[in-house]
Amino acid sequence: MQKLILCSMIWALGFTQLHAADEAEEVVSKSSAYISLGDPMVLNLSGTKRLTFLQLSADVLISDADAESTIKTHMPAIRHSLIMLLSEQNAKDIKSPGKREIIRQQATARVKDLIAGLSGSEEVSDILFSSILVQ
Numbered sequence: 001m002q003k004l005i006l007c008s009m010i011w012a013l014g015f016t017q018l019h020a021a022d023e024a025e026e027v028v029s030k031s032s033a034y035i036s037l038g039d040p041m042v043l044n045l046s047g048t049k050r051l052t053f054l055q056l057s058a059d060v061l062i063s064d065a066d067a068e069s070t071i072k073t074h075m076p077a078i079r080h081s082l083i084m085l086l087s088e089q090n091a092k093d094i095k096s097p098g099k100r101e102i103i104r105q106q107a108t109a110r111v112k113d114l115i116a117g118l119s120g121s122e123e124v125s126d127i128l129f130s131s132i133l134v135q
Helices: 002-027 065-073 075-087 091-095 097-119
Strands: 033-036 041-045 052-062 124-134
Touching: 033 065, 041 075, 052 065, 052 075, 052 091, 065 075, 065 097, 075 097, 091 097, 091 124, 097 124
Parallel strands: none
Antiparallel strands: 033 052, 041 052, 052 124
8 A cells, every 4th residue: 555655656746747847848949049158258256365267158048049140249248248247246156056046147137138228129038157167
């Protein structure tokens, strides 16, 4: 009897996870695309007595593959905006996973506002940090 209950619970958990995965796929539509922001950005961080560097690679998730040309056109402005945001951060904040997520959300909001102001459209869905190195 206990084995039957355990199997039922495992099946229900698996079904719930599959349903959650289906919902996640719906968020990223078939016409979505990722665009790399190019070479890693390297900048120095404040908040420590010694010089601390950040190397970061980022990608932009666009809601429509047709927006790729807009993102590539405004790539220097996007990189500049991210560098300015990141250079304001303390080294301790960048090292904390929770703070990184907050900074990533701030980066997404900044880039969304930037692209909306430059192109008049809402083509950016998210900014993803693909690699972060603090040294």
